[in-house]
Amino acid sequence: MPLNGQNKRTRTIILFISLFLAIAGLDEIVDGVMGAAYPLIRHDLHLSYVEVGLLLTIPNTLSSIVEPILVVLGDLGHRRFLILGGGISFAIALLLISLSHHFWGLLAALILFYPASGAFVSLSQATLMDLEPTRHEQNMARWALAGSIGNGIGPLALVGAIALHQSWRSIFFILAVLALGLVSLMWTSPIARATASTPVEPPYPSFQKGICYVIHALKQRNVLRWLTLLQFSDLMLDVLRGFLALYFVDVVGTSSTQASFAFTTWLGVGLLGDGLLIPLLERVRGIQYLRVSAFLVLCLYPTFLVIPNVTTKIVILGGLGFLNAGWYSILQGQLYTAMPGQSGTVITLNNLAGLFGGFMPLTLGWIAQQYGLQPTMWLFLAAPIGLLIGLLQRQPFTAIAPASKDEDV
8 A cells, every 4th residue: 555545544543533532532421420410410300219220220221222223234334324323312312411300301311312322432432443453452441541531521520510500401511512513523524444445344244134143142152251241340330330429428428519529539540540551451461450450349349338437438439440440441342352343243242231231220229229328339249259250261262253144143
């Protein structure tokens, strides 16, 4: 390839990566704001723990049904349309969240938001994985870093809005505007599926074949391993995020501002961990790091729960945020590596697994309603325990080859 052509392709790849990482950051800003704002939202909308659990469960479960269909369509040549359409729906959902005044309105907005995020964010991640198929863990670490930056910005934006006598609604409105800005940038840029000079063919010839191959992949032991570990790890990541601010307000007895500070500390130190993980993965195998990290979390999390001093509790929480950095990126990178050339299928499988994992927040919300939030928080120990058990297998499993067009899977 001529040098000018190579330079142009390199610049295009850098542009794509920058846009995709910006999308990841925006998505996590939304998560960061939502997690920190739950005490305020619960107060304004008069929500119970069960309703909070429903808000965390129903949209995620419905999205786990819809999103696999969208991703399979994306693999069949509709990826650009779905990413752009998902981005527009993403912005509309944020606007509806800012206008919600009761449980049902917020639930409807989140039901739109989750599949929109799947099309806009998950397909962007799949496309990022296609750009450099030999560096899945490293690029997932970059994706996680962008998300951690967004997660750190989110609670700070909420605290800033409160300081300026604004409500959580204004933050979601601003995020809707930012989402539309990213969509406009994507609209003027072609979305490539891979770095190859020739177009990449879909991994399966039709929608029906795509569904059959997803079912076939679910029967593979290595795929089930990484999917299961991703669900366990989520207990100490997104699920904990949904309950963390509530824990500080309702159990520890802090104010909403102090809870936001604790939440920001957890995310901020996690950001440091995500940043350090990128060079670390150039020297250390991700699985080795993950075993050590899970063991340390298993030791530290009970201390976090039993220590009564708020300052000490926040310091330990920061340590937990540092240690669980890399859980998602390493496990997700391993799943992509196990299924080379099938990034869309990986996203589909994640959503199918989410049908089961999505009930965790509702279950935890019901337990908290019945027995209290303090004993419920101990159940999150299942995350490091599950990882340590699942990572006892030291040798990696064989990767699954992409499906042949002439093969009945």
